[in-house]
Amino acid sequence: MLRGRRIVLGLTGSIAAYKSAYLLRLLTGAGAEVRVVMTPGAKEFITPLTLGTLSGHPVVSELTEDREAGTWTHHVELGLWGDLILVAPATAHTLSGMAEGRGDSLLLTVLLSAKCPVIVAPAMDRDMWLHPATQANITQLGERGVELVPPGTGELASGLVGVGRMAEPEDILEHLQGWFAKKAPLAGRRALVTAGPTHEPVDAVRFLGNRSSGRMGLCLAQELARRGCAVDLVCGPLSLGEDEIQHMTGHPLINKIDVETATEMHTAALQALLREPDCDLIIGAAAVADARPAAPIKGKASGSALPDHIDLVSNPDILADLASKRPEGCVAIGFSLASDDGLEAAKKKLATKKCDLIILNSIADQGSGFGHKTNRIRMVWPGNRIDSFELKSKAQVAVDILDAYQNMDR
Numbered sequence: 001m002l003r004g005r006r007i008v009l010g011l012t013g014s015i016a017a018y019k020s021a022y023l024l025r026l027l028t029g030a031g032a033e034v035r036v037v038m039t040p041g042a043k044e045f046i047t048p049l050t051l052g053t054l055s056g057h058p059v060v061s062e063l064t065e066d067r068e069a070g071t072w073t074h075h076v077e078l079g080l081w082g083d084l085i086l087v088a089p090a091t092a093h094t095l096s097g098m099a100e101g102r103g104d105s106l107l108l109t110v111l112l113s114a115k116c117p118v119i120v121a122p123a124m125d126r127d128m129w130l131h132p133a134t135q136a137n138i139t140q141l142g143e144r145g146v147e148l149v150p151p152g153t154g155e156l157a158s159g160l161v162g163v164g165r166m167a168e169p170e171d172i173l174e175h176l177q178g179w180f181a182k183k184a185p186l187a188g189r190r191a192l193v194t195a196g197p198t199h200e201p202v203d204a205v206r207f208l209g210n211r212s213s214g215r216m217g218l219c220l221a222q223e224l225a226r227r228g229c230a231v232d233l234v235c236g237p238l239s240l241g242e243d244e245i246q247h248m249t250g251h252p253l254i255n256k257i258d259v260e261t262a263t264e265m266h267t268a269a270l271q272a273l274l275r276e277p278d279c280d281l282i283i284g285a286a287a288v289a290d291a292r293p294a295a296p297i298k299g300k301a302s303g304s305a306l307p308d309h310i311d312l313v314s315n316p317d318i319l320a321d322l323a324s325k326r327p328e329g330c331v332a333i334g335f336s337l338a339s340d341d342g343l344e345a346a347k348k349k350l351a352t353k354k355c356d357l358i359i360l361n362s363i364a365d366q367g368s369g370f371g372h373k374t375n376r377i378r379m380v381w382p383g384n385r386i387d388s389f390e391l392k393s394k395a396q397v398a399v400d401i402l403d404a405y406q407n408m409d410r
Helices: 017-029 040-044 048-055 075-081 092-100 106-113 126-130 132-143 169-183 215-226 242-249 262-274 318-325 343-352 394-407
Strands: 006-011 033-038 064-066 084-090 118-122 152-155 161-165 190-195 230-235 254-258 281-284 291-293 312-314 331-338 357-362 378-380 386-388
Touching: 006 017, 006 075, 006 106, 017 033, 017 048, 017 084, 017 169, 033 040, 033 048, 033 075, 033 106, 075 106, 084 092, 084 106, 084 169, 092 106, 092 118, 092 132, 118 169, 126 132, 126 161, 190 215, 190 262, 190 318, 215 230, 215 242, 215 254, 215 281, 215 394, 230 262, 254 262, 262 318, 281 318, 318 331, 331 343, 331 394, 343 357, 343 378, 357 394
Parallel strands: 006 033, 006 084, 084 118, 190 230, 190 281, 230 254, 281 331, 331 357
Antiparallel strands: 152 161, 291 312, 357 378, 378 386
């Protein structure tokens, strides 16, 4: 459940911070990528060097990285990066700051910026834990969706025996595995996604292609992996930066297969479809060239030697072929790009491709289609059902499409 997960581990000023080194080791050993944020108090109990060495990332603790240079820590970026923020240990002081919405430490500002869920593992003395103020803060945070790993009972740093000690690292790991299992509804399933354009060679330099960047397909693969689904991602030539491609496809559940032409994509996708275990979902997000030059020129043709016309032959209909060969129970989702309304063409495609759902978008909609980070879609279903959506980021469009897929099971 933790393979490829991004976890922000927050440490606060408690003697239990020493346990966080063991916890960090368990998290990385389970396949998670962990970045550590410490409060100044946490550094009184364990060094950033220890945690940075174990995590493989620099540890951050201050809002300003270099006061003289005027550089600051991008707390918003950390809040967006993680799949989860785990505060362990969480002191009474930090729990109070979370409940009040204070931002007087880097960790608290990260929590205020976070778009991901938050789990806390409190650690404090018995009477501090039982104090009505602490219990009120825990209740308030729970109402906001913050999940609690309850503290254990035993000998405390004060010498008292009672409730308040941070849960053991093994217990926290088990809690997170169970939590991610609930949040990974597609665990055990396998999907095939095609993405990007295809390039059909005219000669060794020139090609027929289109303006697809491949972003929509990559967003779908990334969201599938986040939901626990194994993905065979067959990509044509992507027009995104290498760092962005790695960020979007680096999840361990994504098997990226690079191709160039429609024929290569057809072969690779068919091989992925037919291998074990059975495929549960096909998403044809690639903008496949409809035709290719019948006789590509060998080498690079000079401008004066280019032919007056190029004979074309049809490329294989990849989505239709995959849909016809899919195993029983496998869902097929296709895309239809229009330059006008496009609804009738999408309905026809739904039938001819034998798909369960067509995602229609139009380049006539501002900010939609090729070359944009946003998209506006309509879902075209059998029986003339149409679901329309507003313009959204392609990452959010991927969420909507996969929510629709999961609802097919209900």
